[in-house]
Amino acid sequence: MLEVYRNPRQLAILAMGFASGLPLALSGATLSVRLTEAGVSLATVGAYALVGLSYSLKFLWSPVLDRVALPGLGARLGQRRSWLVALGLALAAAIGALGFADPRDAWLTAILAGLVAFLSASQDIVIDAYRIELLAKDEQAAGAATTQWGYRVGMIASGAGALALAQHFGWPQSYLAMAALAGVGAVTALAAPEPVHPNARSWSLAGAVVEPFREFASRPGWAWILVFVLLYRLGDALSGQMSNPFYVKIGFSKDEIASVAKLFGIVASMAGIAAGGAFAYRLGTARALVAAGVIHALGNLAFVLQAALGHDLRGLAFTIFVENFTGGLVSAAFVGYLSTLCHPAFTATQYALLSSLSAVGRTLFASPSGWLADRLGWPLFFTAAALAALPGLSLAVALSRASARAAPPSPRGSAASPT
Numbered sequence: 001m002l003e004v005y006r007n008p009r010q011l012a013i014l015a016m017g018f019a020s021g022l023p024l025a026l027s028g029a030t031l032s033v034r035l036t037e038a039g040v041s042l043a044t045v046g047a048y049a050l051v052g053l054s055y056s057l058k059f060l061w062s063p064v065l066d067r068v069a070l071p072g073l074g075a076r077l078g079q080r081r082s083w084l085v086a087l088g089l090a091l092a093a094a095i096g097a098l099g100f101a102d103p104r105d106a107w108l109t110a111i112l113a114g115l116v117a118f119l120s121a122s123q124d125i126v127i128d129a130y131r132i133e134l135l136a137k138d139e140q141a142a143g144a145a146t147t148q149w150g151y152r153v154g155m156i157a158s159g160a161g162a163l164a165l166a167q168h169f170g171w172p173q174s175y176l177a178m179a180a181l182a183g184v185g186a187v188t189a190l191a192a193p194e195p196v197h198p199n200a201r202s203w204s205l206a207g208a209v210v211e212p213f214r215e216f217a218s219r220p221g222w223a224w225i226l227v228f229v230l231l232y233r234l235g236d237a238l239s240g241q242m243s244n245p246f247y248v249k250i251g252f253s254k255d256e257i258a259s260v261a262k263l264f265g266i267v268a269s270m271a272g273i274a275a276g277g278a279f280a281y282r283l284g285t286a287r288a289l290v291a292a293g294v295i296h297a298l299g300n301l302a303f304v305l306q307a308a309l310g311h312d313l314r315g316l317a318f319t320i321f322v323e324n325f326t327g328g329l330v331s332a333a334f335v336g337y338l339s340t341l342c343h344p345a346f347t348a349t350q351y352a353l354l355s356s357l358s359a360v361g362r363t364l365f366a367s368p369s370g371w372l373a374d375r376l377g378w379p380l381f382f383t384a385a386a387l388a389a390l391p392g393l394s395l396a397v398a399l400s401r402a403s404a405r406a407a408p409p410s411p412r413g414s415a416a417s418p419t
Contacts, residue, residue: 036245095175
């Protein structure tokens with residue numbers, strides 16, 4: 001059964017999963033620590049969440065990367081590998097430049113962070129296509145698991161690893177090290193084979209874009225479903241953007257955050273994802289949304305306890321466990337629900353659009369989080385984040401009741417991509 005993981009192609013998928021997971025924190029959570037240390041206002045730190053819009057909107061330019069070959073390099077390496085090499089090298093350069101930018105220069109830092117996010121999102125598009133085309137049909141599930149492992153290791157490297165390096169060597173050196181690691185994708189592309197894929201692909205605007213929307217809009221209550229997708233992660237968006245600045249403000253060092261918040265958080269998150277899957281299996285997807293959403297909303301109150309405890313490492317361990325476990329729990333239930341919404345004829349398009357809508361909501365709702373924290377103070381802010389989950393939970397209850405009345409067959413969707 002484990003023979004599939006011994007295929008050398010799985011090693012390439014693992015390395016590309018690492019390259020995919022690495023850049024996310026460097027323009028997000030890790031950058032927020034650097035900005036906070038430099039004295040940047042919480043309102044500005046919160047607004048930096050907007051640089052992540054590239055991850056939400058990447059479906060807009062994915063047809064270009066899918067069908068247009070790079071001149072010269074494409075003929076030598078192939079369409080997929082040429083894009084992976086070019087994007088990997090450009091991403092390494094952008095990460096290095098971001099490391100040497102003065103965080104107090106808001107415009108330059110924002111432009112470079114946005115460039116890192118754009119190149120990273122573009123790389124994700126090609127990596128996903130490469131993985132699917134490189135592996136045989138019976139290897140796809142194993143490839144998805146391999147990608148998840150690589151992605152998580154990349155997140156640890158750019159989270160805990162980058163913070164630990166910055167503590168001992170400084171931020172520019174830390175980002176240079178991350179830039180070197182970002183080259184893993186390009187090196188892997190040079191060593192790995194070009195997958196087999198059609199040279200010319202038929203493309204129809206109506207078939208690719210109009211029909212998936214038309215089919216979805218033909219369903220009863222489709223508009224409310226879209227509102228639910230937009231609002232369900234509102235509380236998570238608010239608290240998630242401010243968690244690292246919160247830890248810094250109450251006195252935790254980068255080493256403490258790295259050892260407790262990052263490493264322990266990844267393990268807790270993966271445990272939460274597994275528990276979320278069990279929730280959906282036992283309760284059904286619709287009811288799991290309600291149960292997981294309530295637990296996650298209450299989990300925000302752990303931050304209120306942490307604010308009262310102050311600099312307490314045992315309290316931090318508890319807070320981080322609750323934050324990441326409940327986040328994984330609600331994420332698994334939500335991904336399962338989105339998967340059940342996809343029509344078999346338009347699975348990829350509808351899932352990409354629904355997940356992008358959710359990501360846009362999280363990004364936009366996270367942007368005023370620092371402004372709210374400044375004005376409310378930490379205990380009231382995290383209480384407000386818990387209450388912000390109520391609109392999404394109300395819609396989840398309504399959808400659960402509608403699902404119970406309709407009693408449809410229970411389709412099984414595929415796991416979401418980490419990118």
